[in-house]
Amino acid sequence: MQPSTKPQKLSAKMKKQNEFVIIDTYFKTEYNNNNNSIITGIGDDAAVVQIPAGKQLCISTDTLIPNQHFPKATSPADIAYKAFQVNLSDMAAMGAAPRWISLNLTMPKYSHPWLSRFSTELKKNLNLYDMALIGGDTTCGKLSITITIYGLVDSHKFLKRDGAKNQDEIYVSGPIGEAALGLQMIQNKFPQDDFFIKRLNRPIARVELGQILTEYASSCIDISDGLLQDLSHILQASHLGATIDIKNLIQNSKIKNICSKTKTKNLILYGGDDYELLFTLPKNKINTVREKHPEITKKIQKIGTIVNKKGVFIDGKILKIKGYQHFSN
Structure with a gap:
């Protein structure tokens, strides 16, 4: 089943929001279990994934904060899109096929409209690349979005920075x-x-x-x-x-x-x-x-x-x- 990308409606339960309600409401969905590779996702202390034989795991992480990585007035959807794509770009630079992400989201206060638009856009991007959100953390503080991305590459076939040769x-x-x-x-x-x-x-x-x-x-x-x-x-x-x-x-x-x-x-x-x-x-x-x-x-x-x-x-x-x-x- 594909995760829903429709904005969430505000319920009575959500009015008594805490980090667990936020996770359950906006981010804990039925994920894309590409090739049955996810053994355990959101809901346990850590995610467990299966790495296929002949593959190596490629990992990268990026943090985005207002006025450093995006203008303060940027929409929640654009923030989610960019946070996802800049991490995806690190996989591209390594030649890896992206598979999973974890999300660390820090917000100054609870906002249903902001979270609904942010999470909807994130799910759209995950669906587009047949990827899954497998964990993360939600905290209260100054706005900060950190995504860690995991991808697969054929063993020893990844791209690096140090391979350029004279006359390339x-x-x-x-x-x-x-x-x-x-x-x-x-x-x-x-x-x-x-x-x-x-x-x-x-x-x-x-x-x-x-x-x-x-x-x-x-x-x-x-x-x-x-x-x-x-x-x-x-x-x-x-x-x-x-x-x-x-x-x-x-x-x-x-x-x-x-x-x-x-x-x-x-x-x-x-x-x-x-x-x-x-x-x-x-x-x-x-x-x-x-x-x-x-x-x-x-x-x-x-x-x-x-x-x-x-x-x-x-x-x-x-x-x-x-x-x-x-x-x-």
């Missing part, structure tokens, strides 16, 4: 910088445009592409803190450098219709919140990937080459690495 080619899975412009629109730095704001609030994790790349890519990461910042993680882990050329990214970007060329370039290099994949492939391997997977790869763009020299270079000039960093920004 660097690619991104789609447009970069649009979410950062959406944030600046919400901050009233530009006239608002629903397209860019949606790119901020509703990113799409490239799960299918990530699983395809396990056959081809030498390294991979998702872009959350800015193109240059996240590229630097691959370069540091691989002990290499890169030359990049973002002329095509600028030329194909919708940002250039609103911003100057310099502003467009800065949003692409440093913006963040894109949740596209940044990955490296052996030289000319992209042709094979495109031939076998034409639809899923049509937005992929080459942006550079890995080099045996530390740093990131554009037109021979080394770039300063910057992007979003907690405790610094």
Whole structure:
């Protein structure tokens, strides 16, 4: 049975809410037991899942808080959607198939409308990816959403950051910088445009592409803190450098219709919140990937080459690495 995605109606029992009533009302549903893998879910002290033979478990966690990861006025549905997708994006970057999540939700007070909209959107996303909520915690305090996600990958076939090789080619899975412009629109730095704001609030994790790349890519990461910042993680882990050329990214970007060329370039290099994949492939391997997977790869763009020299270079000039960093920004 699929979990219901209809908003809950307020009952007399819910008026005497506590953490257990909240869990039972909004989050304890008949879950998607993909391949009968869930032995015990919500209701026990811990969840128990079965890992199939030949698979390895991939785990990641992300915390979202207001004004750091989403504007304070963001709707409950958009918060749930983004919290889910940014975790899903970590699975995509590892090439894993997402299976389960646990949710730690802290709220300043009980709100039926907020919880109903948040939980309804979360269930929609879980259904879409045939996933299940298997546990978590609910507490009272400043708003904070932490999701831990669990995925499966064929043994030793996961993607990492440290596999890039000299002369590998660097690619991104789609447009970069649009979410950062959406944030600046919400901050009233530009006239608002629903397209860019949606790119901020509703990113799409490239799960299918990530699983395809396990056959081809030498390294991979998702872009959350800015193109240059996240590229630097691959370069540091691989002990290499890169030359990049973002002329095509600028030329194909919708940002250039609103911003100057310099502003467009800065949003692409440093913006963040894109949740596209940044990955490296052996030289000319992209042709094979495109031939076998034409639809899923049509937005992929080459942006550079890995080099045996530390740093990131554009037109021979080394770039300063910057992007979003907690405790610094």
